Amino acid sequence: MIKKQLRKTVRKAISFLYFILFKLFLLLPQQNKIIFESFHGKQFSDNPRAIYEYLQGINVPNLKLIWAIDRRASRLLKDNRFTSVKRLSPMWVYHMATSKYWVTNTRLPLWIPKVAKISYVQTWHGTPLKKLGVDIDDVKMPGTNTENYKKGFLQDSSKWDYLISQNVFSTEQFRRAFNYDGEILECGYPRNDYLINNNNYDYIKILKHRLGIDSNKKIIMYAPTWRDDEFINVGHYKFNLKLELTLLKSYLKDDFIILIRAHYLISEKLDLNIFEGFAINVSEYEDIRDLYLVSDMLITDYSSVFFDYSLLERPILLYAYDLEKYQHKLRGFYLDIEELPFPICRTTEEVLNLIKLIDFNEKVNFSQEYKERFNAIDNGTAAKCVVEQVILSDI
The missing domain is CATH 3.40.50.12580 (CDP-glycerol glycerophosphotransferase, C-terminal domain)
Structure with a gap:
């Protein structure tokens, strides 16, 4: 019990230090840079990968593309297909603070603040069959309870600038489950371009x-x-x-x-x-x-x-x-x-x-x-749809 409490205290202290570091890095010039993350840095996959590969294919001048990789995914940290940074490291905090875009398919740590000059693109990772977010009546997951889980979910979704949807059905569920009233891009899922093509x-x-x-x-x-x-x-x-x-x-x-x-x-x-x-x-x-x-x-x-x-x-x-x-x-x-x-x-x-x-x-x-x-929306051009509406229109 004491060890568990100690680990919790250490995690809070590190999060606070990283928060301060993030604020300091915000004083540096913003770079034309995108940081990608898939499933908490465990994979090079899914919608973020499809968007990354599309951008690689069209070769946007002076646009840096960086992947956040979990420290336990050592093989990916050595992968030469992309530039990477170890997730939850000081260098990761630097890139998060100086990037122009965040592209991820899951939630980010709650301690990291969102500022207006950074666009947070939430791709999510599936059309929902099972209930999500605030729609879950009784949360059974470890380390949380229903109230805290929903509070954390809404805290993250309030930071999103864009949310990608595979279909109108998803849009309807996402609006309610994430309590999200921001921009939703009904482009289909970029990851499915690969299947179709x-x-x-x-x-x-x-x-x-x-x-x-x-x-x-x-x-x-x-x-x-x-x-x-x-x-x-x-x-x-x-x-x-x-x-x-x-x-x-x-x-x-x-x-x-x-x-x-x-x-x-x-x-x-x-x-x-x-x-x-x-x-x-x-x-x-x-x-x-x-x-x-x-x-x-x-x-x-x-x-x-x-x-x-x-x-x-x-x-x-x-x-x-x-x-x-x-x-x-x-x-x-x-x-x-x-x-x-x-x-x-x-x-x-x-x-x-x-x-x-x-x-x-x-x-x-x-x-x-x-x-x-x-x-109906998935037609092999979803990544193009997202990039044109979010990134190319802003460069």
Whole structure:
């Protein structure tokens, strides 16, 4: 208990010192510079990556692009594809204070102040099925309570200058859940430009070769979300693998490979050694976009990944083994999940039986109502839309 309180005191002291440092750095000239961050600096991925790569492609003169990387992601700190700075370091504070734009897909530390001369671009990271922000009735996450969680969320959202939305449905939920009345850019998601523009046989074949995946087998990706009440400590969640891989392997091993993609908040290591050759842990792979393209089918639960994956018109299955608990006790939904155009399974046996019935050579024609509601804006030019409205108009 004493050690825990001591760590808390030290963190507060460091945050206060960084706050002062930030204020001092604000006195320096502002630079034509963008600092990017994805999932708290853990990845080079998602909407921030798509915006970064678009800017790299058009080569804007005298515009510096810097990535904030978590100190534990040592491999990314050495990556020569981009210029990086160690997140939550004095140099990071310097770049945050002297940048013209912040581009991130999750919340920033609450202690960092927002000033008018810096534009905070919040890309977020998915069309919401599960409730967000102030819409969560009872927060189950560790290290906080419902009141403090909502207060912190609103404190961050009040700093946003722009929020990116994938569709009109998201805009409606974001306005309320984030209590946000600022500018929302309904451009679609920049990260989905990659899916739309690279969904072809030749590119997918190259990806499979790069990933070492047998191109003669069908690929199924299992990408579940995290459970708020299944945690180790603050920000570190458990991964209880409910999908019975032993059963699936006994029937599918000759023709299928299963990719397991845990949520970025999951900190437990997944040991799949006994399923070698059948199940592969791809949780550490830097960006899920390649995994979407190589997968012939997606199994998920309440994650927003199905909104993106449905653009590929491939089979999607919801393995919702704890549907009643998640819907009524843990988080709740914005949609009636049973009205979505995806089959719902409660057991691995049901999952297996459905896989056996799928014709993987046929595209899935999701309902027109679904496509118009969720996928109508994504057309492969979302990053261009964001950059032109936010950055090029201001340079």
